[in-house]
Amino acid sequence: MPPNQALATSAVVTRLGGGVVAAARLCVIVPAVFIVVYFLLVAVSPRSFVPVWLWTERAVVSAGILGVLWIFARHPWHSRRPEGLTHALLVSCTLLLPALVTAFWPGVVGALVTPLLVAGSAAAERFRRA
Template identity: 80%
Template sequence: MADSAVVARLGGGVVAAARLCVIVPAVFIVAYFLLAMVTPRAFVPVWVWTERAVVSAGIAGVLWIFTRHPWHSRRPAGLTHALAVSCLLVLPAVVTGFWPAVFGAFVTPLLVAGSAIVERLRSV
């Protein structure tokens, strides 16, 4: 499974995991809207909370990956970019009105920027 074509195209290993943490919640927005339109109105809260759970899992995933690879110089190629663009998780958080995730989506990119600044200042 780890050597699948999709994982390889996403950068493999931890880079693919970080990218999937951002891609899956964004793509699930489409499923969220489709399910909300075709199911009875009573199911809409189920889909809203499912989307919120998916976004929360994405945020937790990129944060966990950052804690395993905090320094840019020791990260696999492409991981810094994947962690930095995790601010895109704001979109699915805003769609469902999940404000803790809106703010949480900026935590990992700010940590990535902060670690890059600290690492650069250390080398000076």
Template identity: 90%
Template sequence: MPPNESRAASAVVTRLGGGIVAAARLCVIVPAAFIVVYFLLAAVSPRSFVPVWVWTERAVVSAGILGVFWIFTRHPWHSRRPEGLTHALLVSCTLLLPALVTGFWPGVIGAFVTPLLVAGSAAMERFRRA
């Protein structure tokens, strides 16, 4: 373990699949889990702060979508992806829920881009082999 990495962080990353797989899974998990924080903050803060929490949730969703898309661009072909990465990229369509919660239509559309690209690249790879 590197000297600047804590044992807890290392255990979480290892449990999530390690490396790029863990990064892809975190790009999906964090925006989904942030919905709870968003609702709690919106419930307990003054009404004037609600737009701040809405835009914070939208920023977290955007970061998740862009992170998953960036990971796909680094590993576009199914046969060359690390084990578990295809699944992590396909389930990124769950980013639809946090985008819908805040009414963020670019996030709603963006949540489907990476899963469609993953499916398309797998189909293209299969047809090239046939």
């Protein structure tokens, strides 16, 4: 990336949908990919480091869940969301897998909150229009 190019206009961010859509997708992708890194680190490091990697994975999952919740709080209504954001918010249920891998039960519950809120806001918007 050239030094004068802003991060928001980089090729990766543009390819992920740009702006808030890219942020929501990264909140889902990073914890899911970090599972592989977690297993590799656990396999090659001494047993005394395993709790460190476990809590690092839990922190990454928590950051992803909080990021998606924050984005939903900023864009609660489907009709006012940027294109692709609803899909990115609904796919955040995949954060369930990294939370289950690390037995992080608050993460398991938290991973289901955003998709339920998105579905609930879509239903509320439909009833409000009818």
